[in-house]
Amino acid sequence: MEKTKEEKKPFFTDNKNHDQLIELYNQFNSFAKDNGMTLEIPEVGHAISEMKISEKHQSAPNHCHGGVIAGLMDATLGGSALSYAFAQGKLCATVEFKINYFLPVKLHDELIAEANLEHTGNRLVHTVCDIKNKKTGKIVAKGIGTFNLYPMNKQTFE
Template structure:
């Protein structure tokens, strides 16, 4: 799938990071390696833990939903649309601990007239250990709809 970026793309991503309250509250930073792809990074903090030293699964589920949705948004933004989650699933592969750095990646696998399907993986860089380990995999379906005036200042950057 080839999605063409537009000149305002970097400013749009920076603006999205500014207005994304959920991402800010969880220390998540979005980047877009290429149209149709998204990447989030975050570090597991004490407020993300559910049992001593281990992150709550909801933290990873929230990160997965965010990165899958962001990948879908890279497509939707090119046509003046937004997306909302229809459904997603996540498979937890390994625990995540306090201080682990997470890198979540996702890509658009299918883009239909009204639905977008994305898949993604969350990787863990354990504190003080070399290399990354896949800790979760996910699949999501997103509904496309016209952005209208919902984007505020970002709406002026859309084609």
């Protein structure tokens, strides 16, 4: 008898942890809110962020500042790492990340960033991310990040 593959369920299905994580992220991450970034975590280790480039993101006429793209990269890499950390009852912080820019991003472009967990250790996790122009599907930047895991009780939410 042939075994059928079990459908892969997102970790957070039927689990209030997903709602708690998104609520905490949205409550405390004013950088993402102020820049119009959204975060979705379909499963542990996988994060998707989106944003639309506006006038406040320009560094030159009709061109997005590289720091804005780096911010989206860090937020998405961090979402991937945070989903894993949170599932372990921990939090995380960026230790380092590297970004490569491939194409210019222009005013009113819509970006979608997708990050995946690549390696987990006792204290560090490693994630990778692509940022694409939503309309063209072309990769505008790639990045990698390392995040430190730490106990949730070391963070105060006041």
